Amino acid sequence: MSAISLYFKAILSGVKSTRNGMALTWKHAWSARKSRNIQQVQDPEYFSAGENTGIFTLEYPHEKIPVPVNGRYQLHNEMDDCIVCDKCVKVCPVDCIEIDPIKATGLVGHTSDGSPIRLYAAKFDIDMSKCCFCGLCTTVCPTECLTMTSEYDFSVFDVKEHTFGFANLSPEQADEKRQLYEQFVAEKEAMKASASVSVEALENKEGDEKPVAKPAFKPSFKPKMPIAKIEESIPPVVENPATEPEKPAAKPAFKPSFKPKIPPKTQDDHE
Amino acid sequence: MWIALLICLVLISLNVVVGVYVERKLSAFMQDRLGPTEVGKWGLLQVFADLLKLLQKEDIVPFAAQRKLFLAAPWIIFLSIFGAFSVIPLSSGVWLQGSQTEMGLMLLMGIISLDTLGILLAGWTSNNKYSLLGAIRSAAQLVSYEIPLGLSILSVVILSSSLNLQEIAGQQGIFAEGEQYLFGIKYTGIEVGSMGGILTWNVVRMPFLFFLFIVFFIASLAEANRAPFDIPEAESELVGGFHTEYSGMRWALLFLSEYGIMLLVSILGVILFWGAWYSPFPNIGRFVLADWTNGTPGTLLGTALGFFWLMMKSYILIALQMWVRWTLPRLRVDQLMYLSWKVLTPIALFFVAISSVWSLLK
Numbered sequence: 001m002s003a004i005s006l007y008f009k010a011i012l013s014g015v016k017s018t019r020n021g022m023a024l025t026w027k028h029a030w031s032a033r034k035s036r037n038i039q040q041v042q043d044p045e046y047f048s049a050g051e052n053t054g055i056f057t058l059e060y061p062h063e064k065i066p067v068p069v070n071g072r073y074q075l076h077n078e079m080d081d082c083i084v085c086d087k088c089v090k091v092c093p094v095d096c097i098e099i100d101p102i103k104a105t106g107l108v109g110h111t112s113d114g115s116p117i118r119l120y121a122a123k124f125d126i127d128m129s130k131c132c133f134c135g136l137c138t139t140v141c142p143t144e145c146l147t148m149t150s151e152y153d154f155s156v157f158d159v160k161e162h163t164f165g166f167a168n169l170s171p172e173q174a175d176e177k178r179q180l181y182e183q184f185v186a187e188k189e190a191m192k193a194s195a196s197v198s199v200e201a202l203e204n205k206e207g208d209e210k211p212v213a214k215p216a217f218k219p220s221f222k223p224k225m226p227i228a229k230i231e232e233s234i235p236p237v238v239e240n241p242a243t244e245p246e247k248p249a250a251k252p253a254f255k256p257s258f259k260p261k262i263p264p265k266t267q268d269d270h271e
Numbered sequence: 272m273w274i275a276l277l278i279c280l281v282l283i284s285l286n287v288v289v290g291v292y293v294e295r296k297l298s299a300f301m302q303d304r305l306g307p308t309e310v311g312k313w314g315l316l317q318v319f320a321d322l323l324k325l326l327q328k329e330d331i332v333p334f335a336a337q338r339k340l341f342l343a344a345p346w347i348i349f350l351s352i353f354g355a356f357s358v359i360p361l362s363s364g365v366w367l368q369g370s371q372t373e374m375g376l377m378l379l380m381g382i383i384s385l386d387t388l389g390i391l392l393a394g395w396t397s398n399n400k401y402s403l404l405g406a407i408r409s410a411a412q413l414v415s416y417e418i419p420l421g422l423s424i425l426s427v428v429i430l431s432s433s434l435n436l437q438e439i440a441g442q443q444g445i446f447a448e449g450e451q452y453l454f455g456i457k458y459t460g461i462e463v464g465s466m467g468g469i470l471t472w473n474v475v476r477m478p479f480l481f482f483l484f485i486v487f488f489i490a491s492l493a494e495a496n497r498a499p500f501d502i503p504e505a506e507s508e509l510v511g512g513f514h515t516e517y518s519g520m521r522w523a524l525l526f527l528s529e530y531g532i533m534l535l536v537s538i539l540g541v542i543l544f545w546g547a548w549y550s551p552f553p554n555i556g557r558f559v560l561a562d563w564t565n566g567t568p569g570t571l572l573g574t575a576l577g578f579f580w581l582m583m584k585s586y587i588l589i590a591l592q593m594w595v596r597w598t599l600p601r602l603r604v605d606q607l608m609y610l611s612w613k614v615l616t617p618i619a620l621f622f623v624a625i626s627s628v629w630s631l632l633k
């Protein structure tokens with residue numbers, strides 16, 4: 001092709017592409033008279049515009065796309081149905097749930113599905129800023145009180161506000177419950193110390209065994225043994241070291257934080 | 272006249288408000304968006320909110336900049352554009368034209384060229400590589416595009432035999448003296464001078480002026496630094512181009528100039544090609560639409576109507592500029608030069624030759 005015809009071809013293609021481009025933008029400007037329908041992503045038409053042309057903008061706070069029913073968004077705990085079993089805490093891969101359980105002196109009540117509640121939660125905090133929305137906690141929850149809602153717009157100005165508290169006890173109430181339980185334990189202990197010699201003997205025997213076995217054991221395993229043995233007679237774990245005069249030798253090795261977690265399991269077993 | 276000065280000042284300020292809003296909305300619609308919606312009804316107050324923000328901003332002068340020239344550059348740019356309005360007749364009569372000099376068009380081209388000086392100064396004194404690159408590109412671009420722009424204007428001047436813009440405008444309608452024939456050819460025997468309207472506009476008087484108008488339009492886009500010729504301020508490669516270092520009200524002044532020159536070249540295009548301040552309706556038989564819609568020159572009504580028609584047509588051209596901007600991607604520097612020197616200049620020269628011959632046929 002000669003240079004001159006190339007030159008004119010180039011001009012022609014420039015004119016053509018300009019015309020096509022202008023036609024395209026005009027088409028869009030013209031169809032901007034109407035807005036697109038709001039479509040959910042499940043809609044089969046979602047990715048093929050089809051007849052659905054026009055303005056795409058979703059004026060967010062004013063209009064919203066309906067979220068899928070099984071969407072994973074903000075967590076909600078229906079505290080009245082929570083048995084404070086601690087399963088959600090354990091399963092959470094990022095440790096964003098924090099529970100401070102207090103044992104009740106008896107049965108607190110029943111959840112709506114009939115499970116007995118034996119613990120109070122002084123604290124039930126979920127830090128949504130850490131949450132990875134994996135939904136594991138909702139899966140393990142035995143009473144299905146922990147659910148994911150369709151609320152996704154919960155941005156805050158301070159990241160601390162992302163910790164949502166679900167506990168329904170006030171600090172005073174929690175203290176009161178704690179004292180009640182301590183008192184209850186103390187009473188039990190006193191009763192046990194004075195009245196039940198056989199149990200004491202059992203305890204003593206255990207005490208004798210322990211020093212021998214001890215060095216080999218990992219401390220975290222230990223609490224389970226005595227509890228299993230004495231369970232029939234007394235409520236299992238003792239929270240406060242001061243109320244546990246019989247086992248001074250074993251004590252220092254225990255991590256107190258492990259203790260509260262054991263009884264709920266055993267209680268579950270009883271059910 | 273003082274009235275013209277004040278009106279032009281108000282016009283340029285209003286133009287930036289209207290222009291920015293229209294541009295935002297138009298670009299939004301072309302991209303299936305909504306544009307501003309939150310401030311005021313349909314986002315109408317968004318521009319004022321932005322202006323308020325600009326007013327509050329600090330006027331930063333870079334430490335390494337040449338302070339005095341840096342501060343003066345936006346004023347040079349603004350004044351060169353504002354100055355060009357002085358010869359523009361905004362309506363019939365003498366009220367809305369600042370200077371009735373016979374050399375109007377020449378003067379206008381001269382003043383607009385000063386714009387380049389301001390841009391070069393702004394880029395150079397900023398002491399910033401992006402600004403400098405933008406300024407250099409801008410100088411190259413403006414100097415190149417002044418040639419097709421000048422040539423396309425020249426054809427109109429050949430047709431009108433005048434450099435006075437008011438005279439050029441007046442010839443294109445019912446207020447013109449002498450006889451006019453359809454397409455400017457006596458041979459057709461159709462007298463349109465008394466009919467006026469669209470039939471006596473320059474593009475109809477000399478039909479191939481339409482192609483020259485396209486040359487003019489493209490060159491004016493380059494002159495106004497609008498996309499696709501916005502390489503002096505190419506955001507994606509030069510941050511802000513020559514005005515990278517400007518902030519606050521000084522930046523607003525540059526912005527004002529940018530929209531000012533858009534309006535200026537649009538008005539100029541309308542005056543030269545599209546019948547200036549005449550209405551598009553001709554007199555047909557008993558329906559003397561041209562007489563009704565143009566009023567009498569010199570009267571208040573006639574002036575107002577002329578101003579109205581001129582602005583209507585100019586804003587159509589501005590909308591066209593925006594449409595082009597949101598359609599075409601930016602040209603590369605070499606493409607820019609290619610287009611100017613190898614395409615537009617030959618075309619313009621060709622049509623200048625034709626229009627010389629055409630005016631002999633009159």
Ligand code: SF4
Pocket residue numbers: 075091092093094095096097126130131132133134135136137138
């Ligand atoms: S959804 Fe996953 S990350 Fe979030 S709290 Fe539940 S288990 Fe933890």
Ligand code: SF4
Pocket residue numbers: 077081082083084085086087088089137140141142143144145146
């Ligand atoms: S798993 Fe469910 S019942 Fe158990 S503590 Fe968590 S929320 Fe409560």
